[in-house]
Amino acid sequence: MDWARITVTTAQEASEAVANLLFELNATGVELKDNEASTVNLIAHYPLDDRVGARMQKLRDFLTELPTWGIQPHPATIDLKHVKSEKWEEAWKSAFPPQRVGSRIVIAPTWIDVPHNETEILIQLNPGMAFGTGYHPTTRLSLELLERTVEPHHQVADIGTGSGILTIAAIKLGAKHVDAIEIDPTAIPIAAANFQANGVAPKVHLSQGDGLRGIENRYHLIIGNILTKTILPMIPFCVQRIYPEGIIIFSGILETEFAQVKSVLEANQFQCLEVVSEAEDKVTWVGIKAAQ
Structure with a gap:
């Protein structure tokens, strides 16, 4: 199966809210990687299908809305990559x-x-x-x-x-x-x-x-x-x-x-x-x- 890997880079304070949204969008799993300067990478995988574009737009809208909750998401960047792996889900669970x-x-x-x-x-x-x-x-x-x-x-x-x-x-x-x-x-x-x-x-x-x-x-x-x-x-x-x-x-x-x-x-x-x-x-x- 081909997968879409979405990586959101955001502030520590926004990480939990963003992770919850990634799960709401039916991510198979979400991986957190701490960066320096109080930012994190949140990495989620989705089947590569015609819903990827809609998920990306929901993420953009969500990151724009977060400041109205008093949560600053800066730098709030989203990266999309195509991943070929039939066993990604099993590998994720083993982690x-x-x-x-x-x-x-x-x-x-x-x-x-x-x-x-x-x-x-x-x-x-x-x-x-x-x-x-x-x-x-x-x-x-x-x-x-x-x-x-x-x-x-x-x-x-x-x-x-x-x-x-x-x-x-x-x-x-x-x-x-x-x-x-x-x-x-x-x-x-x-x-x-x-x-x-x-x-x-x-x-x-x-x-x-x-x-x-x-x-x-x-x-x-x-x-x-x-x-x-x-x-x-x-x-x-x-x-x-x-x-x-x-x-x-x-x-x-x-x-x-x-x-x-x-x-x-x-x-x-x-x-x-x-x-x-x-x-x-x-x-x-x-x-x-x-x-x-």
Whole structure:
């Protein structure tokens, strides 16, 4: 079969929204490659047929519309190439083997039946999204910190839930309830389906919203695998929405941005308890666990 390979080069902050659209357009899979200067390549494959032109136009329109959501997609370039490969889909799937994160969490694609024991936390998702399936460093850092933090009585807020992986992990690690909040409407049905597939939906409230704005609930734990430009203005809201001695976990922070995030946390009476990092493709990401 001949394939159309579409590569979208865009800003980190737009990557999740663009990945969701690529899946809505029926991509077989989406691959993320970090670039320098806070940009990413999102690579999607489609059958080479008469729908390619319409998909390209929808992508152009979508990238033009993103700034109205407060998301800057620059450089927002789209490249189309013809690929000859009858076994591309199988090769793509082989790039996503089951993986272990931390000491107990196992993440596996939905097409693989993974043997596991009762002490392990199994999360099954369709991989390929830019953020949220465990194959990106920011998600792994979030999960590592989450595994060492969640307690059975915890009421949790998952800001920018995306695929819902952190919400799923929190519930399976024992959290009492999670409010999963996502600003991108295209991610809502993906998260809802993943909650159902992993059996956690009864303990989750999924909603579309802008972070903690307009939220009246209080939490023992606030988590967010989001970008620094979203984290910084949210920190003061965390002060109002967290219980005394509550904990916040943020990932999606570039190493060069860590000092700024730490400064804003300390200005709002939060102290860093743990800092973890992971490098990939010459980009180093940081995760922070902090408490008042």
